[in-house]
Amino acid sequence: MFLSFALLFAAAACVLNIYILASFIRCRGKYPPFISSFGQVKRDVLKIAGEILAKKAEGARAADLGCGSGVLLAELAKDFPKTEFWGFEWDPVAYACARRKTGNYRNIKLCYGDFMKADVSDFDLILCYVGTGLEQELGNKLNREIKPGAVVVSEVFELAELKPVCRYESSLCGVPAVVYVYQKNV
Ligand SMILES: C[S@@+](CC[C@H](N)C(=O)[O-])C[C@H]1O[C@@H](n2cnc3c(N)ncnc32)[C@H](O)[C@@H]1O
16 A cells, blocks of 8 residues: 555656656746745735736736636636736646636636737736746836736746836745736836
């Protein structure tokens, strides 16, 4: 019994490592892997995004760049049925999870592909949770493309170029983490 459990665990760990390595090679280490938002920092992002959307007019548009499992989109779409949500995801496994999670919401649209190539000029709210390799490049893109008044909420990672509006102290498994809020730097 113990041996079969150990073998099963080792096989799962092996598959996970191969998957992470394949993702890393695919993007040459540039893009962050699929790690779902969780814990206090996830709750804080949802709260901040909810407060921002509550102030926007009906028919607002929001995007999650690298939507992973679609967990943030699903929670927000439930509370804001009149907002149109877009999720961008390039990892096939994460994308499949997001499709499953968000399939019941008519106000969520998913795009399978690279968010660096997406047109982000018509969103009122943009969420992202990217790694350290993209702060400059994504910050440049967002500052160039978002419309005045649009708000960017970045989970854990600071972005360059944009104008910082607020920072919220949060935590991830007891470790301090920050949620950054930005607008266009004009
Ligand atoms: C840290 S995870 C965030 C997950 C998501 N917030 C959730 O709770 O499931 C970052 C996600 O961004 C995706 N990603 C990274 N770079 C991307 C890119 N250039 N285009 C599309 N998706 C990307 C990754 O595949 C990963 O799923």
